[in-house]
Amino acid sequence: MAEKIDETMPISEFIDSSYKGSGKLQNMCLLISGGDSGIGRAAALHAAREGARVAIIYHxxxxxxxxxxxxIEEEGAETLVIQSDVGKSAQCEAAVTEVIDKFGTLDVLINxxxxxxxxxSLSDISDEEWTAHFDVNIHGMFYLTRAALPxxxxxxxxxxxxxxxxxxxNKHLVPxxxxxxxxxxxxxxxALQLAGQGIRVNEVAPGPVVTPIQLAFKGYDEDIIERMGESTPMQRMGQPRELGPAYVYLACKDSSFVTGQTLHVNGGMIVNA
Structure with missing residues (x-):
């Protein structure tokens, strides 16, 4: 599956025939925020191919x-699509309730x-724009995780x-x-707090990937989009399909002894962390 996002960017690829599911997530239920596009869509399709039931949240x-x-349905998986603003606590609570009402369980949360x-410049950032970044990127993660945890x-x-x-x-992306x-x-x-409950918490740190979020640079400096892949030793941007298996690994039993860790998928960019 592929999508042409914009004339300034390569085609975005989510999954291909070379990925063979093996039931790693059979009968498990996943909830993915931002699951409608980019890396979220890739994670959803790979999970579906592994036998999961997949709920996605879009804005x-x-x-x-x-x-x-x-x-997702073409992969033979049950799905649920929820429109929600993750920056609002009540909407996160409602989204999780909808998942439980439909599937009866929740095994994996992907924020x-x-x-x-x-x-x-820092002086160009308004209070509202600063807050908007936190509402989506971190407040929403807290709200959705808190709602899912029980x-x-x-x-x-x-x-x-x-x-x-x-x-x-990134000097252009301070917030x-x-x-x-x-x-x-x-x-x-x-991860430390939940280890005793047998719940693992990890993160994926993508490098530059062909997703709609990069279009934020349009009207700011479009050359940044064209040069984005040059920052990696592989001299290209990553594809969402190259991130999907990382989420499968962290979701399934293959990573049963992995928690509190960062999985870097960035084309060879060394960050020493």
Missing amino acids: TDEERAEETRCA NAGFQKPYA HLGEGASIINTTSINAFAG YTTTKAAITGFTRAL
């Missing part, structure tokens, strides 16, 4: 959400919803999407980078 893009629903906007039992997994920017920094660093702290602290 406003109904067309992409419906495309993802169809793609993937994200927002970014570039700024040339339904997660031993063997469950929480997977958060951070970013290479949390470790390397985004700050929230992504907060996710790393949240992941490590929560």
Whole structure:
């Protein structure tokens, strides 16, 4: 499955025929925020191919959400598509309730919803824009995890999407980078808190990937999009399909002795963390 996001970017690829499911997530239920596009869609499709029931949360893009629903169903998986603003606590509670009402259980939570906007200077960032980054990227992660936690039992997994920017920094994305660093702290602290309950908490830190979030640079500096892949030793941007298996690994029993960790998928960018 592939999508042309924009004329300035490569085609975005979510899953291909070379990935063979082996039942790693058979009969498990996953909830993925930001599951309608990009890395979230890739995680959803790989989970579906592994036998999971998949619920996704989207914010406003109904067309992409419906495309993802169809793609999950083509994998033979049950799905649930929820429109929600993860920056609002009550809506996160309602989303989790909807998942439990439909599937009766929740085994894996993937906190993937994200927002970014570039700024040339710290003085260009308004209070409202600063707060908007935290509402989506970190407050929403807290609200959704808190709502899900009573339904997660031993063997469950929480997977958060951070970013290479949390470790390397990005002068154009100060608010985004700050929230992504907060996710790393949240992941490590929560992993320690939940280890005794048998619930694992990890994170994936993508490098530059072909997803709609990169379109934030349009109108700011479109050359950044064209040069984005040059920052990696592989000299290219990653594809969402190259991230999907990382979420499967952290969701399934293959990673049963892994918690509080960051899985870097970034084309060889060394961050020493």
